[in-house]
Amino acid sequence: MGPLRSATAQSGISFEELRRQQLQKLRAGLTDVLATNAFWRARLHDVQGWDDFERLPLTTKSELLQDQVSRAPFGSNLTYPIERYVRLHQTSGSSGDQPLRWLDTAESWEWWVRIWADHVYRAAGVTAADRIFFAFSFGPFIGFWSAFGGAHRLGALCISGGAMTSEQRVRNMLDVGASVLLSTPTYALRLAGVADEIGLNLSAAGIRTTIHAGEPGASIPATRDAIESAYSAASFDHTGMTELGPTGHSCSARDGVHLIESEFIFEVASDGELIATNLGRWGMPLIRYRTGDRVVVSREPCSCGSPFLKLVGGIRGRVDDMFTVRGVNLYPSQVEDIVRRHPAVADFVIERRRERQMDEVTVLIETSLDGFATDRLEADLRQALGVRLECRVVPVGTLPHSELKARRIVRVDG
Ligand SMILES: [Zn+2]
Known part of the structure; x- marks a missing residue:
């Protein structure tokens, strides 16, 4: 696979410095993992340099599911005693798999919300002055809570839209003067349809930014155009996975999703599948994980100034879709x-x-x-x-x- 190398980044950190920092974070984190984490001890060896890293095996979701079945309920990917963990979430199981459980320590949760605040919200121009409406149910899926936690860390006004009908959500957004909406792209369009039906005008509501995840819609030009015109807002894409963390976000250049390389190592397999390693979730880490997302990447300099790799046009699709x-x-x-x-x-x-x-x-x-x-x-x-x-x-x-x-x-x- 090899490193995703091309031109040196336009600004900020150089490619070589980025790689040096990634390796340093990986090696520091692996110290505890190799000492105590049964799942990874059976699979990994010590990593001195990039050659060692590239010899590590790839990891699949089915291996993680299998491990949680055979070592129920949490599996063996635990670096610390269970008392160290403070949050339990699980995947939606929407692909027909059984849900995958994931545990976070206080430190790894702090890593999640910091990435939301410093990368995802920052790229979308969201600040402490914003009122952010979360059009989610706040069930066991981690995306709701991490987005909410990141907004709290940012100092914004965080408004839960849980346990409401679509009509109640529309009215609530207008009543409290929400300036930012978080939802899936499909649900943003549904809310706009409901607003139409009850004679309310979302485009005059003062929502200036929308951030979307769960589906690639905000990177699909026609879907993004439809959302932006319904809300008179700028729409941004966010990528992430329960088992990995918040991996990327779109930017002002509007042609793709930057991968947050200061917090992850990304590789692309020969068939275009994105492979990711997180560098801040050491209680339950993932090393060389096959995401199932098909991507095309570019390291051409971006007009937004980000030094990070870009998924051209966002995630193209799931490998199995x-x-x-x-x-x-x-x-x-x-x-x-x-x-x-x-x-x-x-x-x-x-x-x-x-x-x-x-x-x-x-x-x-x-x-x-x-x-x-x-x-x-x-x-x-x-x-x-x-x-x-x-x-x-x-x-x-x-x-x-x-x-x-x-x-x-x-x-x-x-
Ligand atoms: Zn950019």
Whole structure:
């Protein structure tokens, strides 16, 4: 794989200095891990230099799940006695896996919220003067709590939107004068739709910034345009994973997501899968973790001045979300970029069926517009993607709505 090297960073830290600091942090953190953490002791050896690091095995989510099954409930990836840990969260299990549990110490939680404050919020221009509305349920998923904790650390006014209907959230944002919204991109559009239905105008609400995670929407131009025009706001993308931490954010250049290389080591496998190692979560660390995200990276200097690597166009898709139509490989994000240019479409899902040894794909469309004709959308998809995708209108309320990641692909066996 090798280091992701190219031009020296435009400003701040040089590539060589960045690499030196990463190795130093890794070696310092591995001291405790190699002494006491059973999961990593069985897999790792001491790391003197980058050659040693690149010989370490890659780690998969299924290995972590397996470890938590066989050493329930938390698995063996624990560097300290259980009393040292102060938070337990778990993954959403949205991909059909059982949820993965993750523990944080006070130190590793501080690492999470510092990255939110110093990188994610800073890149979006959010300050202590902002009132941030979190349109989330505040369940066991870590993303809600880390975003909230980071905003608290920043000194902003943090407003929980848990346990509310969409209408209550819209009214609450307006009543308290929220200036920043955090949600998934799909849910931001849903809130805008609800505001329309009840005759409220979100574009005049004073929300100037929106930050989105869970789906790549804020890096998909058509989705970002739709959100920005609904709110009269600037929209930013954030990437992160329960088991890894907050990995990246978009910037004023609006063409991708910077990976926070001061807190992680990133590599890209030959098939484009992003591999990550965190450098501040030593109670339950991850070394050379296969994220399942397909990416294209660039180290060209960025107009925002960040010295960090950029995911061009954000995360392209999950490795296991790719589908093939008549020999053309596609990701849901490519379909989304076309679908979102049709404002009458409220939501969509890609339905896959296996028929006569062929993948057949239908795009199911929810729209409240009577007599919505799918011809224009089908023609746009065909022109952009080079294959024909059938589109079919389904009644409003048919598709699953979620404030977590929207499921864009549904498999139908037949
Ligand atoms: Zn940038």
